[in-house]
């Protein structure tokens with residue numbers, strides 16, 4: 141973060157919470173397009189950057205998803221069990237290294253080749269996370285275990301193999317409702333990969 145440039149001056153930062161993630165209230169001066177400076181405050185939630193991967197199989201025309209409980213949804217009028225592409229926080233690792241590790245931990249597939257497709261900010265008004273998107277081909281020979289995540293960390297991940305057509309239909313019905321997962325499924329369709 142640059143604290144000062146021609147258009148932005150950070151005036152103060154006040155930690156509101158420093159626990160799992162960091163919630164900070166920033167006061168900054170912003171120079172508007174008409175040249176006037178305006179003082180503003182914004183809360184920023186920082187819990188690091190992340191990576192996500194969609195596993196696909198051309199022959200079976202299928203994808204590998206995970207289903208796990210997500211508390212933030214549960215407290216916002218959803219049952220909480222969300223279908224998602226495998227994802228994780230970087231924790232100091234390079235995105236490609238992290239996502240290979242995460243894919244095996246969560247889905248049980250060990251992938252040699254992963255392809256980076258794009259980077260996106262998923263909630264830019266409040267969350268600082270930058271998310272790195274990957275895809276990779278899987279087949280049964282790459283299966284090393286049953287996945288499921290790390291019990292000690294409270295993970296209880298169900299691995300779901302789904303027809304690609306069923307997954308695309310599930311976006312329309314709302315059964316797949318996770319942003320990063322929708323983006324990767326649509327990427328496979330748009331690029332004609334599946």
Ligand SMILES: Nc1nc2c(ncn2[C@@H]2O[C@H](COP(=O)(O)OP(=O)(O)O[C@H]3O[C@H](CO)[C@@H](O)[C@H](O)[C@@H]3O)[C@@H](O)[C@H]2O)c(=O)[nH]1
Pocket residue numbers: 160161189190191192227228229242269271290293294295320
């Ligand atoms: N103690 C504690 N543990 C937490 C907390 N939040 C998450 N964890 C634990 O931290 C681990 C995070 O797992 P990852 O696989 O690394 O991340 P994720 O939860 O799947 O996904 C996150 O990253 C994605 C990609 O950046 C995001 O898309 C997703 O929203 C989420 O933040 C899990 O074991 C989870 O239980 C918390 O507030 N307290």
Ligand SMILES: [Mg+2]
Pocket residue numbers: 226227228229246
């Ligand atoms: Mg995860």
